[in-house]
Amino acid sequence: MARRTLARYLIEEQRDKGIITGDLKLLLEVVARACKAISITIGKGGLGGVLGEAGSDNIQGEAQKKLDVLSNEILLEANEWGGHLAAMASEEMDLPHLVPHRFPKGEYLLIFDPLDGSSNIDVNVSIGTIFSVLKCPEGADLSTQQAAEKAFLQPGRAQVAAGYAVYGPTTLLVLSVGDGVAVFTLDREQGQFVLTQENIRIPEESNEFAINMANQRFWEAPMQGHIANLLAGKQGPLGKDYNMRWVASMVADVHRIMTRGGTFMYPMDEKMRAKGGKLRLLYEANPMAYLIEQAGGGASTGRQRILDIVPDRLHQRVPVILGSRLEVERAVACHSA
């Protein structure tokens, strides 16, 4: 049987199902091409001089790695000239990047975490790219970078597509255009993404959870209570033993959940309270929550559905609990008890 490439999948979503526009198809092909370029760059590792620090800080006050900066540049350069975008925003840039005047503008907004899991780059553990696509509101003011920020402040449920690439033993692209979740594997010889899984469904229950246990003493009481229930195992209120996994790359932890279920949690803690949490709403929590919900899972802050949050700034942060639907409900129940 003929292999279904990403190009063919997108044509079918556009022409046969009418779910995406021609411009959105183009946008997603360009993002995939950029992810392929990032994958090649990462693959050079120590031979290509791409490891280590960039020597600069981003707007979050985090030290940038060379690959954070390179991946950001690859995504910007790939996307700015195609005519499909109104503006882009990124973890690595304080303000939105406007499409230069010499290029036509389109109706979409693209926002990304160019390199997720930066602490894993130099130790050769899976890392990724996360992206989210929104429609640019009619009449949005894109005259300056400052003004353009407002166009991005839409709740996650308004996303028209979201996805991530995992640069692991294989490079995968996981995508949703609101029609379920599909996984594409990069065929390195042919240089193209090929559909390897469609309509992913996350098991409703699981016995695996992912959390940075080192932060335990800083969590709020409801999260302390929930994790205590999980750790109590068969003898506890949930009556089953749990297993823990923590890659520390959100993409890799989420991809494990996409594959076999489980929960991923980055709760509020005392150290992070002033910032609002650890993970960023617009380019980490929202795209992942969209994908997880598209696969039948749940995504909450503990007190609110992530996709319903109306953002008030580009780099806003939120607590995150996502994954197997019933397991997420158990964590949420601890917050309302």
Ligand code: AHG
């Ligand atoms: P980024 O590399 O884009 O800054 O994101 C890192 C995030 C996320 O990928 C991961 O789940 C978490 O930070 C890791 O946090 P710890 O340092 O607490 O393990």
Ligand code: MN
């Ligand atoms: Mn990240």
Ligand code: MN
């Ligand atoms: Mn990042």
